[in-house]
Amino acid sequence: MPVYLDHAATTPLSAPALAALTTELSRSGNPSSLHGSGRRARMVVEDSRETLAVAAGAHPSEVIFTSGGTEADNLAVKGLYWARRAEDPRRRRILCSAIEHPAVQDTVEWLAKHEDAQITWLPVDTDGTLSLDALQSELDDDPGSIALITVMWANNEVGTIQPIEMISAAGARYGIPVHSDAVQAFGSLPVSFTASGLATMAVSGHKIGGPVGVGALFVGRAVKLTPVQHGGGQERDIRSGTLDTAGIAAFAAAAAHVTGGLAEESMRIAELRDQLINMVEASVPEAVLRGHHTLRLPGNAHFTFPGCEGDSLLFLLDLVGVECSTGSACTAGVPRPSHVLLAMGLTEAEARGAQRFSLGHTSCAQDVEALGAALPEAYRRARQAGMANHASTIQTAGTGFRS
């Protein structure tokens, strides 16, 4: 069995989620059908909606089930932008943190390219915390031109937790809706949609022990969203598509399970994480912990390792069965310096040495020990391999080979 230190990418299914999933997969019925099978499926969906609402501190009617976090983010950002612009055509600005997940960042950039949106990137400090002063000065500048604000609850790469309630309060003073991608926060931190003051909030099933392919967008009762995909209007006329009863039941079961024991479990994981951080710092003193040192996700430990490529380190650890990540999403597996680390002020060379270790419900002390056993040798070799952009030291015909 590999040592799995990549819970931020996806988590193994929790036992209650697996039970709910298999039970529902063996049944049939479209929750929108009006007969007995349909009503039975509908009941499962509505039970799940209530369960999820309780888990996230929301009202059941605020839950819009989606196919995952990415769809939820798209629906929120595009839906808010279009609805707000329809009310007042001056509202074209989107205030967006510089460290968003691609599900938000790419969506915002698409709106700029195709829908005349203007993006204002909100800066973060060296810990990856959003600058409230920068937000305030943008709000003071021309609030009437702002369509929405979007800031993630906790960062997926470096784990830094954002002051979400202060951000949504700042937006609320000007009547500007705030969206937050809470995909990493939900299930790791106490999250209350109602208390947060957010207009919309995105969550995902498979980051909390649920299955891949299901997520939700919490949408405040008074919030107007323009739909992104059109069809039967199953979810509050905002989201169309047949509801995935089995996925929804499993997601809700995972949410109930993880939020039920959150206080103890997050403490257990945070202790493990601190052991991991101490171990890394002891065995590789050159490593630099990134992200906020205290206001961070309990399962996140993110480091940059000077003088080596994150993908070399990943390869060497994978070779001995330790699974982790360079932290940033990539196309075709091509590693690029993370926009999050660059926004935090790191150089490209520093950012290339990134490695994220993320813990979750299956993590234990042996995992940390296994990493500790493998890391020093992996780092030594990765450093030897050096940086991808350095000139090769192998003498070739063109570099001064003498006969």
Added chain:
Amino acid sequence: MKVLAAMSGGVDSAVAAARAVEAGHDVVGVHLALSRMPGTLRTGSRGCCTIEDSRDAWRACDILGIPYYVWDFSERFKEDVVDDFIAEYAAGRTPNPCMRCNERIKFAALLEKALALGFDAVCTGHYAKVIEDGEGNRELHRAADWAKDQSYVLGVLTHEQLKHSMFPLAETPSKAEVRAEAERRGLSVANKPDSHDICFIPDGDTRGWLAERIDMAEGAIVDTDGEQVGTHPGANAFTVGQRRGLKLGTPADDGKPRFVLEIRPKENKVVVGPERMLAVDQLRGIKVSWAGLPIDQVVNGGEFECMAQVRAHGDPVDAVAWMEDGGEGQAELVVRLNEPMRGVAPGQTVVLYQGTRVLGQATLDSARSMERPELQPTH
């Protein structure tokens, strides 16, 4: 051995990796990301560099049951291959980017990283053979299938590079055999088309691509007497031996087609003339390297008999070669051809053979024309 299989996503590298696995080596597949902005799907005859190619390589590794990674060499590739390609054309020379990629990326940057990470060798799908003598010295030879033989583009490899190179397709009788083997092994790339264009020029329009990157100014096309016979949109996009694209309105006196004989980048002139004037009988090369032991340990005496080849699938010509001191510690290779060659351009690589064995190579700096001995080197 721990072997890194460089996987382009094509059938050759997939079968090469399969053979390395079957030979009992501990193999890991690596796809080289060479472009910062890879295209999504393969187009035309490009054989690599798109996400689809990366996926093909990945699927081949799945079938072989070996791990797969993508390593980013885009920055090195840009500097060592793409920028070099542009600079060479800008200087009026005709480079071979595939050779440059073998020299500087696959068997340098990649090899170095592989060795540092604990591998013993880099394996590719090239058709060429490495032979070891009793004392552990490596020799590079032509592949069994001369029609597919790629020893020319590997001729630039040094002894150090050959020590860690593995070419499992060496003895394959034909490409058809490789495709059949891929089919047998269940590799989905079995029928993938061959690649033959320059991978970083997506539509194959080299001249158009260069025009966007080199300052091109209209200039004169002149004959060997210096008389202007036409105009060109920029001298740098031409290659010695080229016939098409000159757009000369009036025919030559003898009514025969005219060819590019010479490019003078400093004067922005293209010199044209009849085909017979392309004939050269002596080549002079710089940046010399030996594909194995240094030449004085391979041949006796100053002059040695060999065969010279100046392009990937060109016919080799009998020749006599020797080394000269080119000044500043730079050794130069001189190759006297027993029969003339046509269309030899500065910047091309001359690879020397003895039988099937590759002796070494040099970058052509100048060629002596039989009819125009006054021709000056381009540097």
